[in-house]
Amino acid sequence: MKRLLPVLSLLVSLSAISQITITSADYGSVGDSIVTATDNTTTGLSVVPGTPNMWDYSSLAVDNINTLKFEDPANTVSGFAFPLSDLAIQRQSDTLFFRLDANELTIDGISGDAFGLGASLQADFKPNATQISFPSVLGTSFMDTAVFDTIASCDLVNQGNLCDSAHLRRTVTITSVIDDTGTIVTPGGTYHVIRQYYREENHDSLALKFPFVGWQPAIIDSVAIVHNYRWIAIGEDWPVLTAIADAQDGEIIEATFKIDENLIGAVDNENDPECNGDCDGSITVFGLGGVPPYEFNWSNGATSATADDLCAGTYTVTITDDAVGEDILTITLEDPTAISITGAVQGVNTSADGAIEPSVSGGEGDYSYEWSSDSGFTSTSEIITDLEPGVYTLTVTDGNGCTAEESFDVMLTGISQVAEKQVRIYPNPAIDRLTIETDGNVDQLTVYNLLGTPVAQMTNVQVVNHLDVSQLAPGIYTILVNAAGRESYSRVTIER
Numbered sequence: 001m002k003r004l005l006p007v008l009s010l011l012v013s014l015s016a017i018s019q020i021t022i023t024s025a026d027y028g029s030v031g032d033s034i035v036t037a038t039d040n041t042t043t044g045l046s047v048v049p050g051t052p053n054m055w056d057y058s059s060l061a062v063d064n065i066n067t068l069k070f071e072d073p074a075n076t077v078s079g080f081a082f083p084l085s086d087l088a089i090q091r092q093s094d095t096l097f098f099r100l101d102a103n104e105l106t107i108d109g110i111s112g113d114a115f116g117l118g119a120s121l122q123a124d125f126k127p128n129a130t131q132i133s134f135p136s137v138l139g140t141s142f143m144d145t146a147v148f149d150t151i152a153s154c155d156l157v158n159q160g161n162l163c164d165s166a167h168l169r170r171t172v173t174i175t176s177v178i179d180d181t182g183t184i185v186t187p188g189g190t191y192h193v194i195r196q197y198y199r200e201e202n203h204d205s206l207a208l209k210f211p212f213v214g215w216q217p218a219i220i221d222s223v224a225i226v227h228n229y230r231w232i233a234i235g236e237d238w239p240v241l242t243a244i245a246d247a248q249d250g251e252i253i254e255a256t257f258k259i260d261e262n263l264i265g266a267v268d269n270e271n272d273p274e275c276n277g278d279c280d281g282s283i284t285v286f287g288l289g290g291v292p293p294y295e296f297n298w299s300n301g302a303t304s305a306t307a308d309d310l311c312a313g314t315y316t317v318t319i320t321d322d323a324v325g326e327d328i329l330t331i332t333l334e335d336p337t338a339i340s341i342t343g344a345v346q347g348v349n350t351s352a353d354g355a356i357e358p359s360v361s362g363g364e365g366d367y368s369y370e371w372s373s374d375s376g377f378t379s380t381s382e383i384i385t386d387l388e389p390g391v392y393t394l395t396v397t398d399g400n401g402c403t404a405e406e407s408f409d410v411m412l413t414g415i416s417q418v419a420e421k422q423v424r425i426y427p428n429p430a431i432d433r434l435t436i437e438t439d440g441n442v443d444q445l446t447v448y449n450l451l452g453t454p455v456a457q458m459t460n461v462q463v464v465n466h467l468d469v470s471q472l473a474p475g476i477y478t479i480l481v482n483a484a485g486r487e488s489y490s491r492v493t494i495e496r
Contacts, residue, residue: 020181020194020234022136024102028237030087032070035259035288036238037062037187037266045252047229047245053182055231057241060187060255062266065288066092068238073097078111081122085109098131105131109148121168123148129172131198136232138194141177154208163208167215173201184231184241186257187264188289191233191240197248198228236260263290265319265327268305273312275402276338276362281310283317283331290321337362339396339404344450346476346491347389347411353491354387354410355476357450358394365399385476385493423461423481429493432470436461444482449475469494 028034040063049055073079073088076095082088085097085108094112098105106128111121129146148170154163180195202225206218227248230239236258243255268284284306287294298307299316307315312335320326343358360367371379373392384392393407424437436445442461446454447469455477458467472494479490 020137020192022132022194022232022234023134024100024105026232026234026236027100027105028068028070028087028089029100030070030072032237034068034070034238036066036068036256037259037264037288038064038066038254038256040064040254042243042252042255045255046250047243047252048249049180049182053180055182055184057255057257058185058187060257062187062264062288065259065266066256070237071095076111078122081111081124082109099128102134104133107131107146121150121152123150123170125172129174130176132176132196132230132232136178136194136196138178138181141175143176144174146172146174159208163210165209167207167209169205171203173203175199175201186241187262188240188258189260189262191231191236193231193233193240196228196230196232196239198230199248200226200228202226259289261289263294263319263321263325263327264288265317265329267329267331270331270333272333273310273335274364274400276335278335278402279309279311281312281333282306282308283310283315283333285317285319285329285331287319287321287327290325291323293322295320336364336400336402339363339398339402341394341396341404341406343394343406343408345408345410346450346478348387352386352388354389355383355385355450355491356387356392356394356408356410357383357475358396358406358408360396363396363398363400363402363404368397370395370397383476423483423488423490425479425490425492429495430469431495432468434467434469434492436465436467438463438465438483440483442481442483446480446482447472448478448480450477 039060042060045057069090071088071090073082073085076088076090078095079088082097085099087098087100089096094110096110097108099108107125108128109122109124125146125148127146130142130144133140133142150168152166152168154166176196176198178194179197182193184191184193201223204222207215208218209215227245227250229243229245231241232239238258241255241257243252245252265285265287268286270283271281273279273281285296286305296303296305297318300307310333312333314330314332316328316330318326318328339360339362341358341360343356346355348354369380369382371377371384371392371394373390375390377392387410389410391407391409393405395403395405397403423442426435438461445458445461447456449455455472456467456469458465474494474496477492477494479492481488
C-alpha cells in the first residue's frame with residue numbers, strides 16, 4: 001500500500017491541475033494591492049515548458065518594481081472619463097480601467113503614458129477590449145476587436161512646431177486561448193496554473209492637423225503583433241506571470257511576476273570605486289516578499305541594506321526575513337582602468353623648439369592636462385611646444401577626478417637647423433599643403449612623426465615644390481633634409 005501512495009498522489013495532483021477553473025472571483029477587487037517585479041532582459045527562456053506541464057522561471061531577475069493598486073474608479077483622477085468602469089488598477093505610469101463581471105474582464109480605457117509616448121493621454125476603448133472570459137478552463141477561447149480614438153498634442157509625435165493636433169487611432173484584433181495547464185515556478189512562488197495565449201494585432205494610424213491645410217494622414221495602418229502569455233492561478237487576484245514573447249511558442253522578451261510567498265533579494269544600486277585602487281564603492285540591496293522585516297549580513301561584515309567603502313571585488317549578502325526565509329545575492333564591483341600616460345618627445349636643436357605630445361588612455365570621461373617644470377613653466381594644453389631643455393611633468397585628471405602623473409625629459413640634440421637661404425618650408429603651422437623652396441638641389445626630404453616613423457618623402461627637390469600633408473594627423477612633425485651630403489632638421493605643425 002505504501003508503494004502506491006506516491007503514484008496516487010501524482011494522479012491526484014495532475015487531476016487537480018487539469019481541472020483548474022478560473023472565475024471572476026480569482027481576480028482582485030477594490031482595496032487589494034499586488035507587488036510585481038519585471039525582468040526586462042530575459043535570455044534563454046521559452047514559453048514552451050521544459051518538461052510537460054512544468055515551467056521553471058525561477059531564474060528571473062528584478063529590474064524594476066511596480067505596485068498594482070485596485071481602486072474604485074470614482075476615487076481616481078481620470079475616473080470621470082470612464083463612467084462605466086467598476087475597477088481601476090493604478091500603476092507607476094498609468095491607470096487601467098476595467099469592467100469585471102461574472103462573464104468577463106474587459107479594459108474600458110487607459111489614462112497615462114501607457115503607450116510609451118512620454119506624456120499622459122486618455123484612451124477610451126469602444127468597444128471594450130476583452131482580457132479573459134469566465135469561466136476559463138483548458139481550451140477556452142475567444143476573439144475580440146477593440147478600437148480607441150484620441151486627439152492629442154503634436155508634441156507627442158515630435159511635431160509640436162508644425163501641427164495643431166494629432167489624431168491617434170488603434171484597432172486591436174484579439175485572439176485568446178487557454179492553451180496549457182501545469183505548474184509554474186517563479187522567484188515569487190510555485191503555483192498550479194492555466195496558461196493564456198493572448199495575441200494582439202495592433203493597427204495604428206496617425207493624422208496631423210496643419211494650419212490652413214487641415215487633417216493629413218501621417219501613418220496609415222502600421223501593424224504590430226504582440227504575443228502575450230499569462231499564467232493564472234486560483235485566488236491570486238492577478239496573473240502570477242505575464243510575459244511577452246518574440247513569437248507564438250517563442251522566446252520570452254520581458255516577464256513580470258507576482259511577488260508573493262518567497263523572499264526575493266534585489267540590488268537597488270551599485271557604485272564601482274571612482275578611481276583605480278580606491279575603496280569608495282557601495283552596494284544597496286532590498287528584500288521583497290516573504291515576511292518583513294529583513295536582516296542583511298554581508299561578506300565584509302556590514303549588517304544594513306547598504307555596504308559602503310568597498311574596494312573592487314566580489315561581495316555576497318544574505319537577506320533573511322522574519323519567517324527564516326533567505327536569499328543570497330552576489331555582486332561584483334570593478335575598478336575603472338588606471339590612467340596611463342605615454343608620449344613622444346622632440347628634443348631641442350639650437351633654440352627653444354622642443355615639444356612633447358602625450359598619449360593618454362584609461363580612466364573615465366574627458367581628460368584635463370596640467371604641465372609644470374622646475375624652471376616655472378606651466379600649461380594646460382595637451383601638446384606643449386617651444387620648449388627649452390629640461391624635465392616637464394604632466395598631471396592628467398579624468399572625469400571622475402582621478403589623477404596620474406608622468407615626467408618627460410626634453411634634451412638638447414645639437415643638430416643644426418636648416419639654413420634659411422638653403423631651404424624654406426612654409427606655412428608653419430600647415431593645414432593641407434607644405435611649400436618647399438630651395439636655393440639649390442636637395443637630394444631627399446623626409447617627414448617624421450614624433451615617434452620617429454617616416455610618413456612622407458620627396459626626392460630631387462628643386463626651386464619650388466609642394467608636399468601634400470592632408471592625410472597626416474594633426475600634430476608635430478620633424479623634416480629631415482639631405483643636401484650635398486649634409487643632414488639638417490626643421491619642425492612643422494599640422495593643424496585642422
